[in-house]
Amino acid sequence: MHRPSPIETQLATELAEARPDLVPGYTAELPGARAAVLTRLWRALAHEPLPRVTRRVRGAHSLALGLADGRVLHGPPADPYATGAYVTAVRLDGVSYDDPARLTTDLGWPHSAGFAAELGHSAASLALSRANREAPGQEWPGRDWEWEQRVVDGHPFHPNCRSRPGFSVAEQLGYGPEHRPLVRLETVPVAAGDCLLTGDWPDELRDAGRLLIPVHPWQTAHVLKDGPGEPWRTAHPLMSLRTLALPGGPHVKTALSARLTSSVRDISAYSVDAAVTLSAFATDLASRTDGLLHVTRTLGAATAGSADLAAVLRESPEAYAAPGERVLPVAALAATALPASPSWLADFTRLALTVGLRLLDLGVALEAHGQNLLVVLSSTGAPLRLVYRDLADIRLSPARLTRHGVTPPGLTGRLVTDDETTLRRKLFGSLVAGALAGTAGSAPALAAALETAARDLPAGPDLAALLEGPLPAKALTLMRLSPQAPGDRWAALPNPLVAAE
Template sequence: MNSLRRAEAAFAAELQRARPELTDRWLHELPGARAAVLGRLWRSLIVEQLPVDRARIAGPARRAYDTGRDEPGLALRVDGRPQTHPAAVLEALGMPGSATLRAEVEHSVVSLALSRAAAVPAGTGDLLSAERSVVDGHPYHPGCRSRPGFSVAEQLAYAPEFGQQVSLALLEVPARESVLVGDWPSALRGRDSILLPVHPWQLVHVPGLPGLPAEAARLEAAPLMSVRTLAPADGGPHLKTSLSLRMTSAVRDISGASVRNSAALSDLLSALVAKLDGSLQITRNLAAAAALRDGVPSPDLAVLVRESPRRYAPPGTRIVPLAALAAHPPRLADPAAWLAALSRLLFPPLLQLLDWGAALEAHGQNVLVALDPADHPVLLVYRDLADIRVSPSRLARAGLAQHAVSGHVVDDRPEVLRRKLLGSLLGGALAALVAGLGGGDRHREDGLWSAVAEAAREAAVVLGDPDDRRALLADPVPVKALAAMRLEGRPPGDQWTDVPNPLADPDASRTGR
């Protein structure tokens, strides 16, 4: 272990105390984890507007959409000197405001090595297996496995890739001291109180949670890809819990506004989806609740009750997040034809919703597809309504009601609506699928993008705004500036950068050095 960086040595010591039998395997996975995070950082250095002289740094040629081809030993040259660790690259560059980013990529490396070392083998045969199969996390984020609030033992207990059940505590909260929206499950009701499922991490790390533990009451559930959303072991709706720590770019608590807005968002999206042809379904928010702290909904103790995507799987199909298909592409006789079929499912409903005034965040975690026994895509399911964008003016233009939706999701700015959908769909879900199916073969990738582009052009007729059509088919694609968002001194919230639009010109997705 003499060659370990300080953060790696500290993690190794913690792992040795918690699970010594994993140490050798973790050390074996560490070089590959360094390369995987370094590759993501290299993409950020190429495509984002970061405060660094990029003439000082050189690395392999890379498209903005590349994923998964970074082998141990990958190096970037900074001022002519090779660096194989992403934090060492940031140290050598001396990028202003990068201390937090450096710490997070350090943690991303050691946690990714742990995920690879101890993940439970999982295919994509059912939804839970598919969720667990995305071992490497976000395909483009340098903090893809940054979980600095979790100890080693907590990662192994709570992260989905390790295959453990999580025992959720049930806190009893008087009804008068809570905010409750929707049809709260009868099994989680008392006479004058509600039982709020609480992630066990919250009980240990968040002081002063309101409510009292219900006597011997626990709820066993399996964590899904987002970690804080869980599927109860006895079936039924999924539970999105507060988890007040930062993973990748955001703290995963639940605001009072999200609780209050949950039913209105479900009503709106249900009404809009009902006007489509049935190829897209949404998982509705059935209920939401938060305990009051000093009269205000506590973001540390809130829960959304959401339909399971399995509810919408037609008989004989399996339902899989697009992120799982990108990480583990199916074996296909004709990948381009398969991706064309998927794209013909994706674009018509998502573009129609955009035209009506609802921009979905259609990345690979939120969009799931039902596949028949031949792996042909037959139906889409969208989950997690909390961060969509809704345009009152577009809804009014289409003769549709807003359903009392309020808060941060309401935005009439066309550029906000476009980047919400196109950044997640083109720059996220489809980009990762092309990279996964293409396997680094540039000719094959260009053919895959051509298939996507043809489906997009066919569907673009539903867009009444010519600027929307141009944004889809010609303009650069806005994607989140994932590294820039983690620099100190930057404004909170999402930041964006542009990458070439692969639907405009197959060669336009070639970026790099």
């Protein structure tokens, strides 16, 4: 019988105080939540270049991983594109583990103790999210934030899919989008001369020579030193947790310095300085996609000299949906009552690759994962066009842009590169191994969609690299186990098209 972990017990105790009605559901959801996290971890162990996995023996019905210390891990074959929780237990030298945190602890790798704690939190928080989820009806939500509340399980492939260390149960219920709260944002006044500001800053966020910086209440409670800010407006939290939709107004991206999945989230001065220039450039470039892509405009961005106190105001993607249409994050498609047919998936894949490859050829690699990339659906559910938000982590190639007669924007730093591997990893890792794989849910479904869509795509070196080589994906577990090596690390996943041949 599974022994509850300390974090599972802690959350249960807090839940009994905050929402006793959810305790039975939380307890019932724990086994499935552990399996969901264990499945994501098993994918990483099977496919990421983890230095302490020295040998992989793949059988028809099993996978054996030889470890550097001589031990052996056994489990089922690992589909790198599967989103279902199909791994309920694995065996380490004959001992069965159904708890990803306990397995990681007993592996005993460098930095695994901290990662194990995060995995325990991920499973417990996922059980809490599932216990409080709302059964989706057949009717489509009417507002963009309602779609985002349907994404209960978080990142489809990251073991830390719901990890929220530093958040109490009451804070998870009060701030997590899947719990459907209203969040009262606060403001902190800062002398305008002490701020870096780009774009327009609304009058309601100005006061006698000061800028009022919108702040998430978790940030003022746990990070900022001067106590709570002034109450401002209520807003609906979106998938990223730190970005919220103001009713009838823009989206507000706040600095929320918490480690949620891979990294600590904040808003750098670099991002603020580049925000409006990048927005204008991307909006103009999107006009070259024949109406298939819109980019939400950055209205204004400000920082008070600290990544912990900054905000970005961005227009809502709803601006790009006509009457009768709906715009929703790609990550929400899995929780949407759509005709989940191979032809629908092929149509969506064709649309996404047409846009992504066209921009890549022009010189822009989008970070088009299921949170940043949104799809506009017709009243019958047909994918019509795409909307992209949050340009903070795209990549620009001056050489490619210049080749197409496009003047590169006056930007330097991490956004700018001509390295083709970096550009392709950025797009393919987020769009294909991320958004499309998460929507397809398995290697065979992804292979069928790619094969059908590719017939209508113009030939070129980028498409050839996508169809013929392994697929890049961020090595999310390796990154968490390598804190001494900042930046992205990559895995080469088997190409589902090649595997299907």
